Structure formats: C-alpha cells, structure tokens
Amino acid sequence: MSSVKNARVLIVDDETDVLFALKMLLKTEVKEVVTEKNPDLLPGLLERQKFDVIFLDMNFKSALNTGNEGLFWLRQILEKDKDASVILITAYGDVELAVKSLKEGAADFIVKPWRNEKLLETLHQTLEKRQQKTKGSTATTSAKKNPHTTILGESEAIKEVLYKIEKIAPTEANVLILGENGTGKELVARALHEKSFRAGKPFVSVDMGALTDSLFESELFGYKKGAFTDAREDRPGRFEAASGGTLFLDEIGNISPAMQAKLLTVLQNRQVTPLGSNTPIPVDIRLVSATNEPIYELAARSQFRKDLIYRINTVEITLPPLRQRHGDVELLARHFASIYAQKNHKATPDFAPETLQKLKQHSWPGNVRELQHAVERAIILAEGNVLQPQDFSFSAMEVASAAPAASYVPDTPVPLSEIERETIIRVLEKNKGNISRTAKELGLTRTALYRRLNKHDI
Ligand SMILES: Nc1ncnc2c1ncn2[C@@H]1O[C@H](COP(=O)(O)OP(=O)(O)OP(=O)(O)O)[C@@H](O)[C@H]1O
Numbered sequence: 001m002s003s004v005k006n007a008r009v010l011i012v013d014d015e016t017d018v019l020f021a022l023k024m025l026l027k028t029e030v031k032e033v034v035t036e037k038n039p040d041l042l043p044g045l046l047e048r049q050k051f052d053v054i055f056l057d058m059n060f061k062s063a064l065n066t067g068n069e070g071l072f073w074l075r076q077i078l079e080k081d082k083d084a085s086v087i088l089i090t091a092y093g094d095v096e097l098a099v100k101s102l103k104e105g106a107a108d109f110i111v112k113p114w115r116n117e118k119l120l121e122t123l124h125q126t127l128e129k130r131q132q133k134t135k136g137s138t139a140t141t142s143a144k145k146n147p148h149t150t151i152l153g154e155s156e157a158i159k160e161v162l163y164k165i166e167k168i169a170p171t172e173a174n175v176l177i178l179g180e181n182g183t184g185k186e187l188v189a190r191a192l193h194e195k196s197f198r199a200g201k202p203f204v205s206v207d208m209g210a211l212t213d214s215l216f217e218s219e220l221f222g223y224k225k226g227a228f229t230d231a232r233e234d235r236p237g238r239f240e241a242a243s244g245g246t247l248f249l250d251e252i253g254n255i256s257p258a259m260q261a262k263l264l265t266v267l268q269n270r271q272v273t274p275l276g277s278n279t280p281i282p283v284d285i286r287l288v289s290a291t292n293e294p295i296y297e298l299a300a301r302s303q304f305r306k307d308l309i310y311r312i313n314t315v316e317i318t319l320p321p322l323r324q325r326h327g328d329v330e331l332l333a334r335h336f337a338s339i340y341a342q343k344n345h346k347a348t349p350d351f352a353p354e355t356l357q358k359l360k361q362h363s364w365p366g367n368v369r370e371l372q373h374a375v376e377r378a379i380i381l382a383e384g385n386v387l388q389p390q391d392f393s394f395s396a397m398e399v400a401s402a403a404p405a406a407s408y409v410p411d412t413p414v415p416l417s418e419i420e421r422e423t424i425i426r427v428l429e430k431n432k433g434n435i436s437r438t439a440k441e442l443g444l445t446r447t448a449l450y451r452r453l454n455k456h457d458i
Helices: 016-026 039-048 068-080 095-104 116-134 156-168 185-194 213-221 257-269 295-300 306-312 326-343 353-361 367-381 396-402 416-430 435-442 446-455
Strands: 008-012 032-036 053-057 086-091 108-112 175-178 203-207 246-250 286-291 315-318
Touching: 008 016, 008 039, 016 032, 016 116, 032 039, 039 068, 053 068, 053 116, 068 086, 068 095, 086 095, 086 116, 095 108, 095 203, 108 116, 156 185, 156 315, 175 185, 185 203, 185 246, 185 286, 213 257, 257 306, 295 306, 326 353, 326 367, 416 435, 416 446, 435 446
Parallel strands: 008 032, 008 053, 053 086, 086 108, 175 286, 175 315, 203 246, 246 286
Antiparallel strands: none
C-alpha cells in the first residue's frame, strides 16, 4: 500500500529490545523509522519532525507502572497535534487502560508480546484511516468511528431506554444520561446522534472530568493565535467543532463551580467567545451530557448548580447497572464473544452452562465494559471452543469494588493496611484510574498517593 511505503514512523519505548525489534520489522515496510528511548525528548522531536504514526509505550519503567505516564505522553502528543495517529503498546492485562486511551484519542493499541502480522495490520489500518481523514471525510458519525454501536438488551429496563431514544432522538431536546461507569452512556449518546437530524454532522465528545479549570475555556471555546504563550495558531473549540451536530459532555458531574458557571453562561447565551477574540460565535449544537455522579445529591449539597441541571436535563435517560439486569448478561457475553473471536482470528466459542451461571452471579461493578473485557480476556486465554468458568477470573480490583460498602464488621480484625489498600483500590476504580481525582477524594497529595500505590503494590 503506497501510504505505508511513504510513512514516517516514530517509536517511543524505554526498552531497547522493543525499539530494535520494531525497527527491524518496520524498516522494510515504511519510508523512515525513528526510535526514541526517552519520552522527555518527545516534545522537541515532534517540533522538528512530522510523523504519520507514533508507537507509544504505555509502561515506561522509569516511572510508576500505572500506565498513567503513557496516558500523559499521549495527551502531550495530541495537544501538539490533535490529528496525530498514536498506536499504544500495552502489556497484557492493561486492556482497560488501552480502552481508556482510545477514548482519549489514541488510534489503536497492540498488546505485548505482539504478532508481527497483527502489528502490521494495525499499522495499515491506522494509516488508511488517517488518509481517509485527510481526504476530507471529517464527519465523525459514530458508525464510522465505532462499528459496535448497537445497544443490545432484552430486559425491560433496556427496552425502556431504546423506546426513549427513538422518541427523543429526532427532537432538539438536551439530554442528560445517568448511570454507573460502563453502563453504556456514551453508546446511548451516539445513538441519539445517529437517529437525529444532525446525523450527518459531527459527534464531538469531551471528557469533562479530564479538563482542568485552566484548560476548560481553550478546549471548549477555542482560542486565537497569540491568546497565550503556546497559542501558535487559531484553534476552534469543541463547541465550534460540533457545530450543526451533537456535543457530548461526558462526566459533567465532575466539573468545578467555576466551570459550571462558564458553561451555564454559554448555554444561556448560545454563543462562545474564543480566548483572545472579541467576536462571539453562535452555537448550533444539540447537547447530550452524561454523569455517573449522583448529580441531584450534589445539587442538594450545593456542589452542582441546579440552574445548570435544568439547562442540561430537558429529558433524562437512566441506564441501570448490569447487576440489575442479569437477563442481558448472556446476550451481551455472546455478542462480545463473536466480536473478539473474529478480532483474534478464532472461531466463536460457546459458553458452558456453569460459565453462564458464574457470569450471571457476578455483580459487575464495571458493568458492560467489565463484561466486554472479561470476555475478551477469556477468548485470548481459553484453550477449547467452550468457555469454562475458570476462563473468567475476576481481578482483586473488581472483587474489592464489588464488595458492599455497608458498615460490615468482621469477626477477625482486618489489618489497617489491608483496609487502606482496599479503600484506595475502590476510589481508584470509581475515578477510573484518575490519580488527581483519587488523591483529592482521599485527602492526599498526588505524591502521597503514588507512595501508597507503591507500598501496596497496586
Ligand atoms: N447495551 C449494550 N449493548 C452493547 N454494548 C454495550 C451496551 N452497553 C455498553 N456497551 C459497551 O460497553 C462499553 C462501555 O460503554 P460506554 O463507554 O458507552 O459506557 P459509559 O457508561 O459511557 O462508561 P463511562 O461512564 O465509564 O464513560 C462500550 O464498549 C459499549 O459499546
């Protein structure tokens, strides 16, 4: 493929063996391969050279093995070039993190140890997508971005959700989607867009939980060249990027009072003013928001503005946790089994009756996303073509966060350090691995939290 032959590839990994192996593999495939062992040198490197694809390690040994340093560098790269195509190299078991990275804008990921064939296929697909993008097909309808957008479920709760989507989608109503992590809120947001009159226009998703107060305005409202030191060119904000389409504000319950006030003003005035500009731009978006926070409780405690809730919740859709719809577990498990079997070049497996029993009994604190990853793991590891109960082992983190939060007092005292460990795991899981938010919630500094992560080997 000509786009591959002309491609310039950068590989950033602190393992010399990985750099060497990848360079050997790719140097006959692409035009240029540059390798870099030290991620600190990335910004300078990206200033000097443009790359078509960047392979980025998620687990630099020099820092803590939480994967956050990989996410950190991914964000840095995308901040410099929002269209950069980054393929992440993750260790087996880090699939959760890889999926998070995809949400943050990574193009794809490969799992170590990789098969060369699979790696080349990923490279080809990424370059192909990149080429299509630069050819001008910029409408990011979810069907193009994610082929797995069908909302599955036969439970009454899901039927009710589907009914609401059909009714609400063709209107201009602002929709607030409520539900725990992994219950399908983003999927519902995309479905609302696809079934709306705005379907041919962009669907722009913003993770509000990841925005700091200082980034909020530049990210959402955009900026003019020279508005601040790093503003080297005009950049439209997400409101403008979503013009004519749908703006999805995910994790809206996590924003500070200052951000709430700014967002409310924009929604009231229906215009945004980019930083460094005096000219407001009219806003033409359909707003869909989502949160896993108990937003009404936050409002009752004056931590979330009621007037902002009224702006964003013309209609509400609540997604029930998977543990309240065990009837959907088998359907979803079979669906994911078929997808991941195909992805891994295997025949679609069956489920032993005891396996289905085990899956139905699990409490799924991570909801559908946890089930999806559990099935993916099982498919990769399973020996035969019938998935057995032992192919599904739930990690300590899943089990810890599944434990009831009630004040249960055990007969034999639990060591304090064990309680500390479990609390950290639970809060980390709740905040989806976000160190800053976890530290804040636990009343620790980031450094103190990192020390404890190390101490408890989390
Ligand atoms: N009913 C469903 N049918 C098929 N797939 C589903 C369903 N619900 C969720 N999924 C899948 O589960 C994964 C998690 O869903 P999604 O990202 O929409 O959840 P979320 O509630 O937005 O999570 P978070 O709060 O963590 O952002 C996605 O891969 C999604 O496609």
